Amino acid sequence: MNPSTGHRIVIVGGGAGGLELATRLGDKLGRKGRAEIVLVDRSPTHLWKPLLHEVAAGSLDIHAHQVEYIAQARWHHFEFQQGALIGLDRERKQLRVAASLDEDGIEILPEREIAYDTLVLAIGSVTNFFNTTGAAEHAIALDTVPQAERFRRRLIAACMRAQNRLGEHAGESNPQVDVVIIGGGATGVELSAELRNTAQVLRAYGLHQLDPVKDVKLTVIEAGPRLLGPLPERVSKATTELLHSMNIGVMTSERVTEVREDAVLTQSGKRVPADLVVWAAGIKAPEVLSTLGLPLSRLGQVEVKQTLQTPSDSSIFAFGDCASCPSPDDGKPVPPRAQAAHQQAAFLFKALQLHLAGKPLPEFKFSDLGSLVSLGRVSAVGNLMGNLVGGSLLIDGLIARVLYASLYRMHVLALRGAMRMVVDTVVQWLRQRTTPRVKLH
Known part of the structure; x- marks a missing residue:
């Protein structure tokens, strides 16, 4: 790829936070030509990770909920590059991306380098087996x-x-x-x-x-x-x-x-x-982070300041599960949760615009809004508000389930806008009443 004549922001990782950030920056900066936004991910499609347990149970049709990165990029004025991150040259400001293969193992995209002016790492986490035998x-x-x-x-x-x-x-x-x-x-x-x-x-x-x-x-x-x-x-x-x-x-x-x-x-x-x-039973940071020459926490996450910039390179940001960001209150790392990634994506949307303008960046502060756990289509349990009101409110049953479902709708809203979110909600409601509850094929 030839370097862009303008400022290029490369986001690695198309999870909930990474895709939301690319979408918002594309609409704000890419559409007006103020910056070139590039999203890199190993997969061609995105699915909200909290839905994976429903895919595993066979109660969710992934084709109704997946987002094609290429289509999302076209609609929201950013570029998509498929491939896994395998290396980083900070001096040349180039990241190396692995070749992509089709279902038959045939190479469809070669290994290549992608230039950046600002790099955002959002590659999430992987399963930690803790060296358990078998x-x-x-x-x-x-x-x-x-x-x-x-x-x-x-x-x-x-x-x-x-x-x-x-x-x-x-x-x-x-x-x-x-x-x-x-x-x-x-x-x-x-x-x-x-x-x-x-x-x-x-x-x-x-x-x-x-x-x-x-x-x-x-x-x-x-x-x-x-x-x-x-x-x-x-x-x-x-x-x-x-x-x-x-x-x-x-x-x-x-x-x-x-x-x-x-x-x-x-x-x-x-x-x-x-x-x-x-x-x-647990998660850990992807192994590739240890090869990038960036400071890591004891858990292998990229250490970042409260601006979400790495201490050794102000042009590299990291957020979500792959980053260790200290809380300004007690210095403890922000928890690796979906709401943290969502809040950090919203923070970076504003912070990166200030970064491009050469202005000082604010500091990120995580607001714990509570947690919800789904227990099926008609129930959930959790606590609301976290520490915002000095305590928490226990909720369960149908109310908790409705609030849990609204979290996904907020994600759809961030990716597709209000009108498409409403249409998508109606379509999914109709699908649930006209298609089987279990997918066997």
Whole structure:
């Protein structure tokens, strides 16, 4: 690529924060020719990451919710480049992007360099297996759409084998599908609830002999003393009670030591049978960050100042899960949560305009608005307002579910504008009432 004659802002990572930032900067600066905005991502499409548990459960059609980066770029005046970040030359202000392959492994885009004047890193996080024996080989992570789709296919196959008493279920009088979810954070809790709701309608697809509650056993294993450790204890307690009411097993204070093809072993000596294992026990920064020559935190995140600039290079910004930003109040890092990335994207939209004008930048301050955890299509639980009013308000049930759904609508609003968001909401409402709840193909 030839360097632009104007100022070029390159954003690496098309997650919720990165795509929102590219969209807003394209509309503000790209449309008027004040700057060239380039978005780089390894995937050709974007899906809001909190929806991945619904993809894994088969209760969400990804084609109705995915955003094509190229189409979004055309509508909002920025450029999209597909490829994974593999290197950075800060002296030449060039980043190196890996070649892109199609589904058959054939190269469609070569390895290349992309010039930048200002670089924004927003590449998110990846699953941390904590060097647990067998975890990488036998457990499925839910970082990407292909991983979620793989779990969905394996879930349906396991149910089919159990009903027809094939494979490991041969000769069993009461075959059962054991699904073990390692990690009692938001992803693990949401997936367990969505899977239970999905199991309720499996009979509509020919699985008449499986009891959706008794024959599909769900177990959540958490190493800490309770579920949803970062959230208030009363939220954790309410969530645990709701999972128990849905006949979902919860094991706390159980550290997993090994994942086998047919079981999960814990430090206390327990052996939990497993046809499918999902690993949702933690995240870490992508390994590529350690090759860029930027200062890193002990967790491997890029260290940034409260302006979200790296201390060693004022032309490089980082935000979201891949960055460690200190809070101005207590110096603790901003938590790696979707609302933090959303707030940082909004902050950078204004800060980058000041950066282009050579003006001093403000400091980012995270406002904790609370947390919500989905427990299916009709329920959720969480706390609102965080520390804004000196405390928090526990909510659950339908009200919490409506508020949870509104978080996604806010993301759609940021990407498509008010009119398209309203149309999209109506279309999705109609689709939910005219299409099956479970996707088997």
